[in-house]
Amino acid sequence: MxxxxxxxxxxxxxxxxxxxxxxxxxxxxxxxxxxxxxxxxxxxxxxxxxxxxxxxxxxxxxxxxxxxxxxxxxxQTIDYRVNGVGRVFEIAGDNGxxxxxxxxxxxxxxxxxxxxxxxxxxxxxxxxxxxxxxxxxxxxxxxxxxxxxxxxxxxxxxxxxxxxxxxxxxxxxxxxxxxxSHEFGYAWLAVLVEAPVVAHPIMAASDHGFVAQLPRGPQRSRYYLQCPLSDGTQDWPHARIWDEIRLRLNDDTIPDAVVLDCEVVPLRxxxxxxxxxxxxxxxxxxxxxxxxxxxxxxxxxxxxxxxxxxxxxxxxxxxxxxxxxxxxxxxxxxxxxxxxxSAWMTDMMHDGGDPTQNGAFRQMTARARLDELFSSPVAARLHSDFQRGVA
Known part of the structure:
Protein backbone atom coordinates (compact mmCIF):
# COMPACT_ATOMS: atom_id res chain seq x y z
CA MET A 1 0.00 0.00 0.00
CA GLN A 76 40.34 33.57 -17.16
CA THR A 77 40.72 34.88 -20.69
CA ILE A 78 38.65 35.44 -23.81
CA ASP A 79 40.05 35.84 -27.32
CA TYR A 80 37.77 38.46 -28.89
CA ARG A 81 38.13 38.41 -32.68
CA VAL A 82 36.83 40.59 -35.49
CA ASN A 83 37.22 39.13 -38.99
CA GLY A 84 39.99 36.85 -37.76
CA VAL A 85 42.01 39.48 -35.87
CA GLY A 86 42.13 38.54 -32.21
CA ARG A 87 42.88 40.32 -28.94
CA VAL A 88 43.05 38.43 -25.67
CA PHE A 89 41.05 39.96 -22.84
CA GLU A 90 42.06 38.86 -19.35
CA ILE A 91 39.30 39.07 -16.79
CA ALA A 92 40.78 41.18 -14.03
CA GLY A 93 40.19 40.13 -10.46
CA ASP A 94 41.58 40.40 -6.99
CA ASN A 95 44.12 38.01 -5.61
CA GLY A 96 42.85 34.94 -3.79
CA SER A 181 10.71 37.96 -22.70
CA HIS A 182 12.90 39.18 -25.53
CA GLU A 183 13.61 37.33 -28.76
CA PHE A 184 16.92 38.25 -30.40
CA GLY A 185 15.80 37.15 -33.85
CA TYR A 186 18.44 34.52 -34.56
CA ALA A 187 19.68 31.18 -33.28
CA TRP A 188 22.94 29.40 -32.56
CA LEU A 189 23.98 26.12 -34.09
CA ALA A 190 25.63 24.47 -31.07
CA VAL A 191 28.16 21.87 -32.19
CA LEU A 192 30.03 19.58 -29.78
CA VAL A 193 33.28 18.41 -31.36
CA GLU A 194 36.17 16.11 -30.50
CA ALA A 195 38.70 18.96 -30.56
CA PRO A 196 40.05 20.99 -27.62
CA VAL A 197 40.44 24.75 -27.37
CA VAL A 198 44.13 25.09 -28.13
CA ALA A 199 44.75 28.53 -26.62
CA HIS A 200 41.98 30.79 -25.28
CA PRO A 201 38.18 30.53 -25.53
CA ILE A 202 37.08 32.42 -28.65
CA MET A 203 34.22 34.88 -29.20
CA ALA A 204 34.31 36.21 -32.75
CA ALA A 205 32.38 38.76 -34.79
CA SER A 206 32.69 38.24 -38.52
CA ASP A 207 31.17 39.79 -41.62
CA HIS A 208 29.81 36.29 -42.19
CA GLY A 209 28.23 35.96 -38.75
CA PHE A 210 29.11 35.21 -35.13
CA VAL A 211 31.18 32.17 -34.09
CA ALA A 212 32.54 31.03 -30.74
CA GLN A 213 34.64 28.13 -29.46
CA LEU A 214 34.41 27.28 -25.77
CA PRO A 215 35.97 24.36 -23.84
CA ARG A 216 33.93 21.33 -22.84
CA GLY A 217 36.55 19.21 -21.11
CA PRO A 218 40.20 18.54 -21.93
CA GLN A 219 39.60 17.02 -25.38
CA ARG A 220 36.33 18.56 -26.48
CA SER A 221 34.91 21.96 -27.26
CA ARG A 222 31.66 23.42 -28.44
CA TYR A 223 31.40 25.73 -31.42
CA TYR A 224 28.50 28.13 -31.70
CA LEU A 225 27.54 29.54 -35.09
CA GLN A 226 24.90 32.22 -35.60
CA CYS A 227 22.16 30.99 -37.92
CA PRO A 228 18.57 31.86 -38.90
CA LEU A 229 15.75 30.73 -36.63
CA SER A 230 14.36 28.74 -39.56
CA ASP A 231 17.46 26.52 -39.78
CA GLY A 232 17.47 22.94 -38.58
CA THR A 233 20.37 20.56 -38.10
CA GLN A 234 19.57 19.08 -41.51
CA ASP A 235 20.68 22.39 -43.03
CA TRP A 236 24.15 21.96 -41.50
CA PRO A 237 25.98 18.88 -42.79
CA HIS A 238 29.38 18.40 -41.17
CA ALA A 239 31.29 19.67 -44.20
CA ARG A 240 29.34 22.95 -44.11
CA ILE A 241 29.94 23.33 -40.37
CA TRP A 242 33.72 23.18 -40.75
CA ASP A 243 33.74 25.37 -43.86
CA GLU A 244 31.74 28.02 -42.01
CA ILE A 245 33.97 27.84 -38.92
CA ARG A 246 37.07 28.41 -41.05
CA LEU A 247 35.35 31.25 -42.95
CA ARG A 248 34.14 33.10 -39.83
CA LEU A 249 37.46 32.71 -38.01
CA ASN A 250 39.39 33.55 -41.19
CA ASP A 251 41.61 30.54 -40.58
CA ASP A 252 42.01 27.90 -43.30
CA THR A 253 44.29 25.80 -41.09
CA ILE A 254 41.50 24.57 -38.79
CA PRO A 255 41.11 20.84 -39.49
CA ASP A 256 37.84 18.96 -39.55
CA ALA A 257 37.14 16.99 -36.37
CA VAL A 258 34.53 14.52 -35.24
CA VAL A 259 31.13 16.15 -34.64
CA LEU A 260 29.55 14.49 -31.61
CA ASP A 261 26.32 16.43 -31.41
CA CYS A 262 24.61 19.51 -32.82
CA GLU A 263 21.38 21.37 -32.17
CA VAL A 264 19.77 24.70 -33.06
CA VAL A 265 19.18 26.96 -30.04
CA PRO A 266 17.07 30.15 -30.44
CA LEU A 267 18.55 33.06 -28.48
CA ARG A 268 16.07 34.55 -26.04
CA SER A 342 23.96 39.09 -21.26
CA ALA A 343 21.85 41.20 -23.64
CA TRP A 344 24.71 43.73 -23.98
CA MET A 345 27.18 40.97 -24.79
CA THR A 346 24.81 39.34 -27.24
CA ASP A 347 24.06 42.57 -29.11
CA MET A 348 27.72 43.60 -29.24
CA MET A 349 28.99 40.30 -30.63
CA HIS A 350 26.18 39.78 -33.14
CA ASP A 351 25.56 43.36 -34.28
CA GLY A 352 29.32 43.59 -34.79
CA GLY A 353 29.20 40.71 -37.25
CA ASP A 354 27.11 40.30 -40.39
CA PRO A 355 25.90 43.80 -41.43
CA THR A 356 22.85 42.35 -43.17
CA GLN A 357 21.41 41.61 -39.72
CA ASN A 358 20.97 45.15 -38.39
CA GLY A 359 22.89 47.35 -40.79
CA ALA A 360 26.38 48.81 -41.07
CA PHE A 361 25.75 51.49 -38.44
CA ARG A 362 24.95 48.93 -35.75
CA GLN A 363 27.88 46.83 -36.92
CA MET A 364 30.42 49.62 -36.50
CA THR A 365 29.05 50.95 -33.21
CA ALA A 366 29.14 47.41 -31.79
CA ARG A 367 32.76 47.04 -32.87
CA ALA A 368 33.53 50.38 -31.23
CA ARG A 369 32.09 49.04 -27.98
CA LEU A 370 34.31 46.00 -28.28
CA ASP A 371 37.34 48.23 -28.87
CA GLU A 372 36.56 50.05 -25.62
CA LEU A 373 37.36 46.88 -23.67
CA PHE A 374 40.97 47.22 -24.82
CA SER A 375 41.34 51.00 -24.79
CA SER A 376 39.39 52.09 -21.72
CA PRO A 377 40.41 50.86 -18.24
CA VAL A 378 36.95 51.80 -16.98
CA ALA A 379 35.19 49.70 -19.64
CA ALA A 380 37.61 46.82 -19.08
CA ARG A 381 37.06 46.84 -15.33
CA LEU A 382 33.28 47.00 -15.67
CA HIS A 383 33.35 44.10 -18.12
CA SER A 384 35.57 42.11 -15.75
CA ASP A 385 33.30 42.84 -12.82
CA PHE A 386 30.26 41.52 -14.69
CA GLN A 387 32.16 38.46 -15.87
CA ARG A 388 33.22 37.81 -12.28
CA GLY A 389 29.74 38.39 -10.93
CA VAL A 390 30.65 41.28 -8.65
CA ALA A 391 29.10 44.20 -10.54
Whole structure:
Protein backbone atom coordinates (compact mmCIF):
# COMPACT_ATOMS: atom_id res chain seq x y z
CA MET A 1 0.00 0.00 0.00
CA UNK A 2 1.43 3.43 -0.91
CA UNK A 3 2.67 5.43 2.05
CA UNK A 4 3.33 9.12 2.51
CA UNK A 5 6.78 10.27 3.54
CA UNK A 6 7.35 13.55 5.35
CA UNK A 7 10.31 15.89 4.95
CA UNK A 8 10.80 19.67 5.21
CA UNK A 9 12.03 20.31 1.65
CA UNK A 10 11.55 18.63 -1.72
CA UNK A 11 13.83 19.76 -4.55
CA UNK A 12 12.73 18.99 -8.10
CA UNK A 13 15.64 18.75 -10.52
CA UNK A 14 19.22 17.49 -10.08
CA UNK A 15 21.14 19.96 -12.19
CA UNK A 16 23.61 22.51 -10.85
CA UNK A 17 20.87 24.46 -9.05
CA UNK A 18 19.10 21.53 -7.40
CA UNK A 19 22.26 19.70 -6.35
CA UNK A 20 23.84 22.88 -4.98
CA UNK A 21 20.71 23.70 -2.99
CA UNK A 22 20.56 20.15 -1.59
CA UNK A 23 24.23 20.26 -0.58
CA UNK A 24 23.82 23.65 1.12
CA UNK A 25 20.79 22.41 3.02
CA UNK A 26 22.59 19.24 4.05
CA UNK A 27 25.46 21.36 5.33
CA UNK A 28 22.95 23.22 7.52
CA UNK A 29 21.26 19.97 8.65
CA UNK A 30 18.00 20.64 6.81
CA UNK A 31 16.59 17.32 5.48
CA UNK A 32 15.59 17.27 1.82
CA UNK A 33 14.82 14.90 -1.03
CA UNK A 34 15.86 15.57 -4.65
CA UNK A 35 13.73 14.18 -7.51
CA UNK A 36 15.24 13.85 -11.00
CA UNK A 37 13.66 12.36 -14.14
CA UNK A 38 17.00 11.33 -15.73
CA UNK A 39 19.43 8.70 -14.44
CA UNK A 40 22.73 9.57 -12.77
CA UNK A 41 24.85 8.55 -15.76
CA UNK A 42 22.96 10.98 -17.98
CA UNK A 43 23.41 13.84 -15.48
CA UNK A 44 27.13 13.11 -15.14
CA UNK A 45 27.69 13.20 -18.89
CA UNK A 46 25.38 16.09 -19.82
CA UNK A 47 27.29 18.98 -21.39
CA UNK A 48 26.31 22.41 -20.08
CA UNK A 49 27.94 25.81 -20.51
CA UNK A 50 29.28 28.08 -17.81
CA UNK A 51 32.09 28.59 -15.32
CA UNK A 52 31.53 29.44 -11.65
CA UNK A 53 32.14 33.18 -11.26
CA UNK A 54 33.83 34.95 -8.34
CA UNK A 55 30.58 35.50 -6.47
CA UNK A 56 29.83 31.80 -6.78
CA UNK A 57 33.31 30.91 -5.53
CA UNK A 58 32.82 33.09 -2.46
CA UNK A 59 29.43 31.46 -1.88
CA UNK A 60 30.97 27.98 -1.78
CA UNK A 61 33.73 29.28 0.49
CA UNK A 62 31.18 30.80 2.84
CA UNK A 63 29.34 27.47 3.08
CA UNK A 64 32.64 25.60 3.61
CA UNK A 65 32.39 23.70 0.31
CA UNK A 66 34.97 25.29 -1.98
CA UNK A 67 37.74 22.76 -1.37
CA UNK A 68 35.41 19.84 -2.10
CA UNK A 69 33.78 21.31 -5.20
CA UNK A 70 36.14 23.72 -6.95
CA UNK A 71 39.49 23.33 -8.67
CA UNK A 72 42.57 25.49 -8.26
CA UNK A 73 43.44 28.88 -9.71
CA UNK A 74 43.41 29.50 -13.43
CA UNK A 75 43.67 32.56 -15.65
CA GLN A 76 40.34 33.57 -17.16
CA THR A 77 40.72 34.88 -20.69
CA ILE A 78 38.65 35.44 -23.81
CA ASP A 79 40.05 35.84 -27.32
CA TYR A 80 37.77 38.46 -28.89
CA ARG A 81 38.13 38.41 -32.68
CA VAL A 82 36.83 40.59 -35.49
CA ASN A 83 37.22 39.13 -38.99
CA GLY A 84 39.99 36.85 -37.76
CA VAL A 85 42.01 39.48 -35.87
CA GLY A 86 42.13 38.54 -32.21
CA ARG A 87 42.88 40.32 -28.94
CA VAL A 88 43.05 38.43 -25.67
CA PHE A 89 41.05 39.96 -22.84
CA GLU A 90 42.06 38.86 -19.35
CA ILE A 91 39.30 39.07 -16.79
CA ALA A 92 40.78 41.18 -14.03
CA GLY A 93 40.19 40.13 -10.46
CA ASP A 94 41.58 40.40 -6.99
CA ASN A 95 44.12 38.01 -5.61
CA GLY A 96 42.85 34.94 -3.79
CA UNK A 97 39.68 32.96 -4.19
CA UNK A 98 38.32 34.67 -7.28
CA UNK A 99 40.75 32.78 -9.51
CA UNK A 100 39.35 29.36 -8.60
CA UNK A 101 37.92 27.53 -11.55
CA UNK A 102 35.02 25.14 -12.12
CA UNK A 103 32.95 24.41 -15.20
CA UNK A 104 29.30 23.47 -14.87
CA UNK A 105 29.89 19.82 -15.73
CA UNK A 106 32.76 19.62 -13.24
CA UNK A 107 30.60 21.23 -10.55
CA UNK A 108 27.68 18.86 -11.15
CA UNK A 109 29.92 15.79 -10.96
CA UNK A 110 31.61 17.08 -7.80
CA UNK A 111 28.20 17.78 -6.25
CA UNK A 112 26.96 14.29 -7.07
CA UNK A 113 30.01 12.75 -5.44
CA UNK A 114 29.88 15.02 -2.39
CA UNK A 115 26.13 14.85 -1.81
CA UNK A 116 25.45 11.20 -2.60
CA UNK A 117 28.70 9.27 -2.21
CA UNK A 118 30.24 11.20 0.68
CA UNK A 119 27.15 12.32 2.59
CA UNK A 120 24.49 9.78 1.66
CA UNK A 121 22.13 12.45 0.37
CA UNK A 122 18.71 11.34 -0.89
CA UNK A 123 18.66 11.92 -4.67
CA UNK A 124 16.07 9.84 -6.52
CA UNK A 125 16.74 9.38 -10.21
CA UNK A 126 14.48 7.98 -12.95
CA UNK A 127 11.26 9.44 -11.55
CA UNK A 128 8.25 10.15 -13.74
CA UNK A 129 4.78 11.67 -13.48
CA UNK A 130 5.78 14.27 -10.90
CA UNK A 131 2.78 16.30 -9.69
CA UNK A 132 2.58 19.05 -7.09
CA UNK A 133 -0.36 19.81 -4.82
CA UNK A 134 0.02 23.17 -3.10
CA UNK A 135 -3.36 24.45 -1.96
CA UNK A 136 -3.81 27.42 0.33
CA UNK A 137 -3.93 26.33 3.96
CA UNK A 138 -2.81 22.74 3.25
CA UNK A 139 0.56 21.07 3.53
CA UNK A 140 2.14 20.64 0.08
CA UNK A 141 2.51 17.20 -1.45
CA UNK A 142 4.67 15.90 -4.27
CA UNK A 143 3.69 12.67 -6.01
CA UNK A 144 5.86 10.75 -8.43
CA UNK A 145 6.28 7.32 -10.01
CA UNK A 146 9.43 5.25 -9.75
CA UNK A 147 9.86 1.67 -10.94
CA UNK A 148 6.13 1.44 -11.44
CA UNK A 149 5.27 2.49 -7.89
CA UNK A 150 3.48 5.73 -6.96
CA UNK A 151 5.06 7.65 -4.07
CA UNK A 152 3.85 10.66 -2.09
CA UNK A 153 5.96 13.11 -0.10
CA UNK A 154 4.37 15.60 2.28
CA UNK A 155 6.64 18.60 2.79
CA UNK A 156 6.73 22.22 3.91
CA UNK A 157 8.60 23.75 0.96
CA UNK A 158 9.14 22.86 -2.71
CA UNK A 159 12.16 24.15 -4.63
CA UNK A 160 11.61 24.14 -8.38
CA UNK A 161 15.02 23.64 -10.00
CA UNK A 162 13.67 21.71 -12.99
CA UNK A 163 14.50 24.13 -15.81
CA UNK A 164 12.31 25.95 -18.28
CA UNK A 165 9.74 23.25 -19.03
CA UNK A 166 9.50 21.55 -15.67
CA UNK A 167 6.51 20.86 -13.51
CA UNK A 168 7.38 23.41 -10.80
CA UNK A 169 6.57 26.61 -12.68
CA UNK A 170 3.67 24.88 -14.43
CA UNK A 171 2.19 24.24 -10.96
CA UNK A 172 1.93 27.98 -10.28
CA UNK A 173 -1.29 29.50 -11.67
CA UNK A 174 -0.64 31.42 -14.88
CA UNK A 175 -2.55 34.36 -13.43
CA UNK A 176 0.10 34.72 -10.73
CA UNK A 177 3.11 34.97 -13.01
CA UNK A 178 4.24 37.85 -15.19
CA UNK A 179 6.50 36.71 -18.01
CA UNK A 180 8.81 39.24 -19.67
CA SER A 181 10.71 37.96 -22.70
CA HIS A 182 12.90 39.18 -25.53
CA GLU A 183 13.61 37.33 -28.76
CA PHE A 184 16.92 38.25 -30.40
CA GLY A 185 15.80 37.15 -33.85
CA TYR A 186 18.44 34.52 -34.56
CA ALA A 187 19.68 31.18 -33.28
CA TRP A 188 22.94 29.40 -32.56
CA LEU A 189 23.98 26.12 -34.09
CA ALA A 190 25.63 24.47 -31.07
CA VAL A 191 28.16 21.87 -32.19
CA LEU A 192 30.03 19.58 -29.78
CA VAL A 193 33.28 18.41 -31.36
CA GLU A 194 36.17 16.11 -30.50
CA ALA A 195 38.70 18.96 -30.56
CA PRO A 196 40.05 20.99 -27.62
CA VAL A 197 40.44 24.75 -27.37
CA VAL A 198 44.13 25.09 -28.13
CA ALA A 199 44.75 28.53 -26.62
CA HIS A 200 41.98 30.79 -25.28
CA PRO A 201 38.18 30.53 -25.53
CA ILE A 202 37.08 32.42 -28.65
CA MET A 203 34.22 34.88 -29.20
CA ALA A 204 34.31 36.21 -32.75
CA ALA A 205 32.38 38.76 -34.79
CA SER A 206 32.69 38.24 -38.52
CA ASP A 207 31.17 39.79 -41.62
CA HIS A 208 29.81 36.29 -42.19
CA GLY A 209 28.23 35.96 -38.75
CA PHE A 210 29.11 35.21 -35.13
CA VAL A 211 31.18 32.17 -34.09
CA ALA A 212 32.54 31.03 -30.74
CA GLN A 213 34.64 28.13 -29.46
CA LEU A 214 34.41 27.28 -25.77
CA PRO A 215 35.97 24.36 -23.84
CA ARG A 216 33.93 21.33 -22.84
CA GLY A 217 36.55 19.21 -21.11
CA PRO A 218 40.20 18.54 -21.93
CA GLN A 219 39.60 17.02 -25.38
CA ARG A 220 36.33 18.56 -26.48
CA SER A 221 34.91 21.96 -27.26
CA ARG A 222 31.66 23.42 -28.44
CA TYR A 223 31.40 25.73 -31.42
CA TYR A 224 28.50 28.13 -31.70
CA LEU A 225 27.54 29.54 -35.09
CA GLN A 226 24.90 32.22 -35.60
CA CYS A 227 22.16 30.99 -37.92
CA PRO A 228 18.57 31.86 -38.90
CA LEU A 229 15.75 30.73 -36.63
CA SER A 230 14.36 28.74 -39.56
CA ASP A 231 17.46 26.52 -39.78
CA GLY A 232 17.47 22.94 -38.58
CA THR A 233 20.37 20.56 -38.10
CA GLN A 234 19.57 19.08 -41.51
CA ASP A 235 20.68 22.39 -43.03
CA TRP A 236 24.15 21.96 -41.50
CA PRO A 237 25.98 18.88 -42.79
CA HIS A 238 29.38 18.40 -41.17
CA ALA A 239 31.29 19.67 -44.20
CA ARG A 240 29.34 22.95 -44.11
CA ILE A 241 29.94 23.33 -40.37
CA TRP A 242 33.72 23.18 -40.75
CA ASP A 243 33.74 25.37 -43.86
CA GLU A 244 31.74 28.02 -42.01
CA ILE A 245 33.97 27.84 -38.92
CA ARG A 246 37.07 28.41 -41.05
CA LEU A 247 35.35 31.25 -42.95
CA ARG A 248 34.14 33.10 -39.83
CA LEU A 249 37.46 32.71 -38.01
CA ASN A 250 39.39 33.55 -41.19
CA ASP A 251 41.61 30.54 -40.58
CA ASP A 252 42.01 27.90 -43.30
CA THR A 253 44.29 25.80 -41.09
CA ILE A 254 41.50 24.57 -38.79
CA PRO A 255 41.11 20.84 -39.49
CA ASP A 256 37.84 18.96 -39.55
CA ALA A 257 37.14 16.99 -36.37
CA VAL A 258 34.53 14.52 -35.24
CA VAL A 259 31.13 16.15 -34.64
CA LEU A 260 29.55 14.49 -31.61
CA ASP A 261 26.32 16.43 -31.41
CA CYS A 262 24.61 19.51 -32.82
CA GLU A 263 21.38 21.37 -32.17
CA VAL A 264 19.77 24.70 -33.06
CA VAL A 265 19.18 26.96 -30.04
CA PRO A 266 17.07 30.15 -30.44
CA LEU A 267 18.55 33.06 -28.48
CA ARG A 268 16.07 34.55 -26.04
CA UNK A 269 15.83 36.15 -22.61
CA UNK A 270 12.97 35.40 -20.21
CA UNK A 271 12.09 36.36 -16.63
CA UNK A 272 9.11 34.90 -14.76
CA UNK A 273 8.06 36.84 -11.68
CA UNK A 274 7.41 36.46 -8.84
CA UNK A 275 9.75 33.52 -8.32
CA UNK A 276 7.57 32.10 -5.55
CA UNK A 277 3.94 31.29 -4.86
CA UNK A 278 2.62 29.81 -1.64
CA UNK A 279 5.16 27.04 -0.88
CA UNK A 280 6.83 26.77 -4.32
CA UNK A 281 10.11 28.59 -4.93
CA UNK A 282 11.65 28.75 -8.41
CA UNK A 283 15.39 28.85 -9.05
CA UNK A 284 17.59 28.86 -12.12
CA UNK A 285 16.12 28.20 -15.56
CA UNK A 286 12.69 27.53 -14.05
CA UNK A 287 12.55 31.26 -13.30
CA UNK A 288 14.71 32.88 -15.97
CA UNK A 289 16.67 32.27 -19.17
CA UNK A 290 19.55 34.23 -20.64
CA UNK A 291 21.33 33.87 -23.98
CA UNK A 292 24.58 31.93 -23.43
CA UNK A 293 26.77 34.76 -24.78
CA UNK A 294 27.39 36.17 -21.30
CA UNK A 295 27.81 32.73 -19.64
CA UNK A 296 25.53 33.79 -16.78
CA UNK A 297 22.84 31.12 -16.70
CA UNK A 298 24.49 28.87 -14.13
CA UNK A 299 25.71 31.77 -12.02
CA UNK A 300 22.23 33.26 -11.86
CA UNK A 301 21.03 29.87 -10.60
CA UNK A 302 23.80 29.71 -7.97
CA UNK A 303 22.83 33.14 -6.69
CA UNK A 304 19.19 32.04 -6.48
CA UNK A 305 19.94 28.91 -4.47
CA UNK A 306 22.38 30.70 -2.17
CA UNK A 307 19.61 33.09 -1.11
CA UNK A 308 16.97 30.34 -1.10
CA UNK A 309 19.11 27.97 0.98
CA UNK A 310 19.64 30.52 3.74
CA UNK A 311 15.94 31.40 3.71
CA UNK A 312 14.98 27.72 4.01
CA UNK A 313 17.48 27.23 6.83
CA UNK A 314 15.92 30.17 8.70
CA UNK A 315 12.42 28.80 8.12
CA UNK A 316 13.15 25.17 9.05
CA UNK A 317 15.77 25.51 11.78
CA UNK A 318 14.68 28.79 13.36
CA UNK A 319 10.98 28.94 12.45
CA UNK A 320 11.63 32.33 10.85
CA UNK A 321 9.85 32.67 7.50
CA UNK A 322 10.63 36.33 6.89
CA UNK A 323 13.62 35.81 4.57
CA UNK A 324 11.71 33.11 2.68
CA UNK A 325 8.79 35.48 2.16
CA UNK A 326 11.18 37.99 0.60
CA UNK A 327 13.06 35.49 -1.60
CA UNK A 328 11.76 36.68 -4.96
CA UNK A 329 12.17 40.37 -4.14
CA UNK A 330 15.75 39.70 -3.00
CA UNK A 331 16.98 37.85 -6.08
CA UNK A 332 15.16 39.60 -8.94
CA UNK A 333 17.35 42.75 -8.96
CA UNK A 334 20.43 40.56 -9.51
CA UNK A 335 18.58 38.59 -12.18
CA UNK A 336 17.93 41.80 -14.12
CA UNK A 337 21.58 42.88 -13.81
CA UNK A 338 22.68 39.57 -15.30
CA UNK A 339 20.03 39.90 -18.01
CA UNK A 340 21.32 43.35 -18.93
CA UNK A 341 24.91 42.13 -19.18
CA SER A 342 23.96 39.09 -21.26
CA ALA A 343 21.85 41.20 -23.64
CA TRP A 344 24.71 43.73 -23.98
CA MET A 345 27.18 40.97 -24.79
CA THR A 346 24.81 39.34 -27.24
CA ASP A 347 24.06 42.57 -29.11
CA MET A 348 27.72 43.60 -29.24
CA MET A 349 28.99 40.30 -30.63
CA HIS A 350 26.18 39.78 -33.14
CA ASP A 351 25.56 43.36 -34.28
CA GLY A 352 29.32 43.59 -34.79
CA GLY A 353 29.20 40.71 -37.25
CA ASP A 354 27.11 40.30 -40.39
CA PRO A 355 25.90 43.80 -41.43
CA THR A 356 22.85 42.35 -43.17
CA GLN A 357 21.41 41.61 -39.72
CA ASN A 358 20.97 45.15 -38.39
CA GLY A 359 22.89 47.35 -40.79
CA ALA A 360 26.38 48.81 -41.07
CA PHE A 361 25.75 51.49 -38.44
CA ARG A 362 24.95 48.93 -35.75
CA GLN A 363 27.88 46.83 -36.92
CA MET A 364 30.42 49.62 -36.50
CA THR A 365 29.05 50.95 -33.21
CA ALA A 366 29.14 47.41 -31.79
CA ARG A 367 32.76 47.04 -32.87
CA ALA A 368 33.53 50.38 -31.23
CA ARG A 369 32.09 49.04 -27.98
CA LEU A 370 34.31 46.00 -28.28
CA ASP A 371 37.34 48.23 -28.87
CA GLU A 372 36.56 50.05 -25.62
CA LEU A 373 37.36 46.88 -23.67
CA PHE A 374 40.97 47.22 -24.82
CA SER A 375 41.34 51.00 -24.79
CA SER A 376 39.39 52.09 -21.72
CA PRO A 377 40.41 50.86 -18.24
CA VAL A 378 36.95 51.80 -16.98
CA ALA A 379 35.19 49.70 -19.64
CA ALA A 380 37.61 46.82 -19.08
CA ARG A 381 37.06 46.84 -15.33
CA LEU A 382 33.28 47.00 -15.67
CA HIS A 383 33.35 44.10 -18.12
CA SER A 384 35.57 42.11 -15.75
CA ASP A 385 33.30 42.84 -12.82
CA PHE A 386 30.26 41.52 -14.69
CA GLN A 387 32.16 38.46 -15.87
CA ARG A 388 33.22 37.81 -12.28
CA GLY A 389 29.74 38.39 -10.93
CA VAL A 390 30.65 41.28 -8.65
CA ALA A 391 29.10 44.20 -10.54
Missing amino acids: PTTEEIPVVIIGAGAAGLTLATLLDTAKVPCIVLERQDRTYIEGRQRAGVVDARGVRMFERWGLADQLLAGPVA SEGRFCTQQMLVNNLLRELIDMRGGDVRFDVTDVTITDEDGQRPQVRYTREGQVHTIACDHIAGCDADRGVSRASIPASVLTTI SVVHAPMQHRNIYLAGDAAHLVPPTGAKGMNMALYDVDVLAQALVDAVNSDDGSTLAGYSATVLPRVWKYQEF
